[in-house]
Amino acid sequence: MNIVTTHVNTDFDGFASMLACTKLYPKTKMVLAGKVKKNVKEYISLHKDVLDFKAPSEIDPKQVEKLIIVDTLSSKRIGTLSALLREESIEVIVFDHHPLSGEKVPQGKVEEVGATVTLLIEEIQQNNVELTPFEATTFLLGIYEDTGNLTFAQTTPRDVKAAAFLLENGAKLSLVSQYISKPLTENQKTLLETLMDNMENYDFNGWNVVVCTASLDEFIGGVGELTHKLGKIEDVDAVFTLVKMIDRIHVIGRSFNENLPISQPIVEMGGGGHPQSAAATIKDKDLAAIKHEFISLLNKLPSPLTAKDVMTNHVKTIGPDISINEASRVMLRYGHTGLPVVENDKLLGIISRTDVDKAIHHKLTHAPVKGFMSTNVVTISPDSSLKTVRQKLTHYDIGRLLVVDESDKMIGIITRTDVLKVIHGKQAPRWHKPLYTFNDYSMAQESENLMEVINTRLPKKLQGLLWLIGQKAQKEGYKAYAVGGFVRDLLLGVPNLDIDIVVEQDAISFAHKIVKYLGGEIKEYEKFGTATITLKDGRKIDFATARMEFYPFPAAMPEVEETTIKHDLYRRDFTINTLAFRLNSDRFGEFLDFFEGRKDLEQGNIKVLYNLSFVEDPTRIFRALRFESRYSFQMDEGTMSFLHNALENNVLQKLSGTRIMEQLQAIVSEPNPSVIFTRALELGIIDNIFGQCTKPQQLKKDLRKTVDSVQILQEKSIIEQKDVLLVYLLVLINSYPKKAFEIVLNDFNLEKGSRLIISNFFNGGLDRIERLKSSKHLDPSEIYDALNSLSIHCLCAMMALADSDLLKNRIFLYLEELQKVDVETTGNDLKKMGIEPGPIYSKIISRLRQQKLNGQIHTKDDELNYIKGLDLIERGR
Incomplete structure (x- = not known):
């Protein structure tokens, strides 16, 4: 086992350097030697699911092969782990940027740069190690903290180059700024005090906003930094400073909530900038008048995202008298690690997978969950800001918040992952690569609209049909989505007119309304909540109620129940088939990509959504092969691993022969079946x-x-x-x-x-x-x-x-x-020739065919003459 540690009272450079070592030395475990600084602790708490730490007490010295120490040369600063230095069998490696002390330096790199993590980033670059935006942001925090945002005297060009590399790899400065600060000059301190004395708090459409003013007879730089610092001091959504210096008024705004763009009011004052940071300079105006005008503009700020915008609806709950055994079954069925306990719509508590497992261990499977649930549940109101959500998750160090209304009725759930998806957007870290859990898709990637693709790649008639369906859905109160292979092939530019539509609520009732609206015939499949419409022109459209599937045992046919579009897409076979776009007229064409299916399309990946995908439905193995061949794609490493595991467990032998035949028929319907069968042979599928x-x-x-x-x-x-x-x-x-x-x-x-x-x-x-x-x-x-x-x-x-x-x-x-080749002579012909019916007829016909095949006779006359030439004995043979 390899471990990496850093000094006690860990700062961002130490923490970032530890994380960087895990990229350079795979399977290395991070061990915190002692306490960590407050800002680092908050950051770790928010991202705890992606970080795997070990406590010093969990380390068995006999199991340690390599000890990596970062950001310190002092054995006294790594706590009890210093005992490992006395073990001769343990290889020690050190990375540090502090000047050499009297201690002997083992392997590693000790050079005077601004931050230790800079040395490790250089190693990462040399080894072409890929970084996620989360990792890049963490490393940038290490550099910025130890170099004072690249302003301290010890900052080197190497630190700046490392920072640039991290920005190129997705590091988010907006996150860095939330955790890093730098010292002020005396003039700046005085100005900061003045701004705080003249601070006024406002509530603009639910945003907590501060406006500060000051008037000076001289110019002082760094007002932008002061504005930022005010936001950190006051813990607000946005800060605006209006500072008059000599004859100019400087209006500066900073947003501390990524969902609050603040540039528009400043643009209207003649300035410019970015959604999170903007400034304007106004000459020869009165400060009070400018402030009054600016306040009126701030009333136009957009309403903020709240808990109800981010939460997942339709939360699965159980009653207090449900048995532990049943709770375990529900958790298995829905993939949840915890279930809210509700009675008469009131939230009573929550029971976790751990609670259930402990009860089962003690053979209490028939006991009601109310005896094991936690009643001290942290909740939040639907109108709470995202900032409040984040603070509660961090403060209580929990992974989920239940959303309840004023009557304590539970209406939704927000997970830590939901919040991180808002922060990180499309590049949110995935904790379970290459898989997804139900918590991973609460925020879809809706930043794109497919209208242009729809208008350029689909026939006009089909465009109109989709638009009409969307209008009807809007009018009747349904939510309708085009999904699956139709959307996949639309993005690939592959013709596919097989339309699949998923409807939240009841697809069958909606399909009836469409038939009444457009005409045609309908066929219902009530058991599965689906319907197929055949329009007057022969076009068929499949409608399905958004549903969740549960497989009671491997290779079984699924049990089905209604759910949301999110759950519906999660049940599908591969990420490339989870793409969808909205049909409702108010948001027509809005793209839904919960599982980065678009990215897998672009990279040519076939990727399952969860580890038991092939076990629950082995027919997906055949579909994976077909998609590989059809699109020249390839299963990713994780999917291949799950496929081999499924084969080792003989899942295909649990499929009925009928279902195997259906899959083989689908293969031979592809353009080149031999490629698919050969791939199946190589993977051991046919065996x-x-x-x-x-x-x-x-x-x-x-x-x-x-x-x-x-x-x-x-x-x-x-x-x-x-x-x-x-x-x-x-x-x-x-x-x-x-x-x-x-x-x-x-x-x-x-x-x-x-x-x-x-x-x-x-x-x-x-x-x-x-x-x-x-x-x-x-x-x-x-x-x-x-x-x-x-x-x-x-x-x-x-x-x-x-x-x-x-x-x-x-x-x-x-x-x-x-x-x-056929004989023209018939039985009637033979009868007319005086030959009695019997076995002789077939013998004569056979002789005629033989002669005709060999080219000795050609016409019917030839046949009749040949028969006449046969003597009676010959005829009787």
């Missing part, structure tokens, strides 16, 4: 169904030849698409032991005719190939006799399995010409 392949390399060649054979015969209209699956089955089974043959016949729920075809192929059919392989001359009638009793499926498979052009050509000759 998981049929057993160990006896000749995998030959099977790969046979699969490629199957594509060619099918294509040739389809171009000649000799074989239909519905027959192709059976061809591939014959080719596959041929490379597997007899067990595969028995599995297909007994477990795949095939029709009697299909079973007979397969049986005939492997019980004598293949033997005919040997005869046709012969290089000696064969009459056409001999080829005909060898192949006539075999179905088109068998013949196409034989062409694919043929290892010589001679054999393939003979089969093709039969299909293209010989099987079409």
